[in-house]
Amino acid sequence: MKAAHKIACGIAAAALMIGTWAAWPDHPQAHDEDDHAEGTEAEVEGVLTLSPEQIRNAGISLETVGRGAAVELLFPATVVASPTGVGVIDARAPGIVRSISKTLGDSVRRGEVVARIESAEAAxxxxxxxxxxxxxxxxxxxxxxERRLFEEGVTARQDLETARAHLMVAQAExxxxxxxxxxxxxxxxxxxLAVTSPLSGRITASDATLGAYVNAGDELYRVVDPAALQVEVALPxxxxxxxxxxxxxxxLLPDGREIGARVRxxxxxxxxxxxxxxxxLGLVRSxxxxxxxxxxxxxLRPSGEIDTNRMAIPEDAVQVVEGREVVFVRTRTGFRTQPVETGNRSGGRVTILSGLEPGKIIATTNAFLLKAELGKEGATHGH
Structure with missing residues (x-):
């Protein structure tokens, strides 16, 4: 009774810390039947005893595992700059490159001077x-x-208007x-003449050479905005x-990271x-x-296509306990840990390859509270 009381107090305290409250009904008809005949659940490794009220107060959400996971298709892809995310900086007039202030890999701002060309056009x-x-x-x-002469009555208005028209043309010029x-x-x-960047970004190509003669239109630099990249996928x-x-x-990045995207x-x-x-594909973030x-x-995940031979559960449901990925399966008196093998993660859900059967009820939102409580219980037993 003391162990159960301590677990309940720990769960309630954690729930108050995160400020999350939920009202999930109990599911007695779908509880896991493996309640461990010998010993109380609080005494068995990987088992927690919690009442339905304690589960609700901790804000722990429950979900029944069902068959069906989104179909996922794997294709090679190439990163490219969007039409508005790449800029070519060329020589606007023939001349000699007299100064270079930016080179390959440097960051530039829109309108920033990257080089100067000595040219007769400048003169x-x-x-x-x-x-x-x-x-x-x-x-x-x-x-x-003419205005003074007109005011004195010496010249006609037509002469004044002609002088004004000539002045306006000169000012426009x-x-x-x-x-x-x-x-x-x-x-x-x-x-x-200044050579300036048409957009902010990073220089990915540089052909400017100090002292070299260039013709009008020669490419000197290429700039790419890293926030304006897109991905092209070849679909069979x-x-x-x-x-x-x-x-x-x-x-799927070479370093193992997985970044969300969407088909544009x-x-x-x-x-x-x-x-x-x-x-x-448009990137969710740079x-x-x-x-x-x-x-x-x-x-890629085609909308509406479901693979009934696989299962997918919320990512929050999968916790790592002692180096193993587990889910917390609902039992008649609380939860028990169930090791699982996971697959792809996408859209906030993870595919389960093995270790879990359809029809089981698992903890999803705030499942980390159960992991934390399990760790405290293990520390108590060890002490």
Whole structure:
């Protein structure tokens, strides 16, 4: 009785700490029949004695295991940059590369200067702006003179309006020249042009060489935004019709991680050479270190397809006790641990390969409380 009282107090305290409360009905008709004839359950390893009220107060959810798990298809996949996530930085005018401020692997911001090219076009832009400003100053003075003469009654209104029209044209030319000058990033001495990045990201290719002569349009850098990557999956002809936009997916990274994704689109026709369609997956979040051109494995889950030969349970139900994956199976007087072998995890559920039978009732939400209580009970016995 003392052991049972201590377990109950520990579970109740844990429930108050997490602030989770639930009202799950008891299931006497589906309790596990293995209640261990010899000894009380609190004395048997992997067994906890809890009343239905204690289970409810701890916020422990229960679920009946049933057959059926989502069908999952495994395909090779390639990481690519989305159309808006890659930018090519080229030389906007012929000239000599005079400075380089960014190189391969560096991070850049949108509009940041990555290099400078000494070019005759820079001098032309500076000269054009200077001439436009001088013309505007001259026509401003002419307009002011015509305005005074008109106010004195010396000249006609037509002369004043003509002077105003000429001044407006000159001012428009100044604005155009200033915009071209600024867009080209002309240096203060009027000799070089700025090479800037069209987006924020990381430089994945760099062909700029200090002192090299480049022509207009030559590619100097390539920038990729790591937050704008997508994954392309080649779907064989027999499986292409099974995949639709919105289907869940998971990416298997080389380091063993699994990242959630979702099918964004599927090409409506097959590639004539490979006889395959392409599914484009959108990433749930950016993945540090992932680069365009990387090869992965993609696990796709066609919506509505169920494999009745497998079982899947919530991931929260699986706990690790003494190095083994277990679930807590409901018994008449509480729970007992049941070792299981797990498979794929996707969409918050895990496939059970062995160790669990359909019809068993297991703890799901807050099953970690049972694991914690089991650990405390084991420590007490050891002491």
């Amino acid at each position: 032309d832009l500076a000269a054009t702006l200077s001439a436009a400003r001088a013309e505007a100053v001259e026509l401003q003075a002419a307009y002011e003179r 100044v604005r155009r020249a200033e915009a071209a000058y600024a867009a080209a990033g002309v240096s203060g001495d009027g000799r070089s 002809f027999v499986d292409a019709s099974r995949i639709s936009p919105g289907d869940e997916a998971a990416l 689109s599927v090409t409506p026709s097959l590639d004539p050479e490979s006889r395959s369609a392409t599914a484009v 993945i540090p270190g992932l680069q365009p051109g990387s090869f992965l494995q993609a696990r």
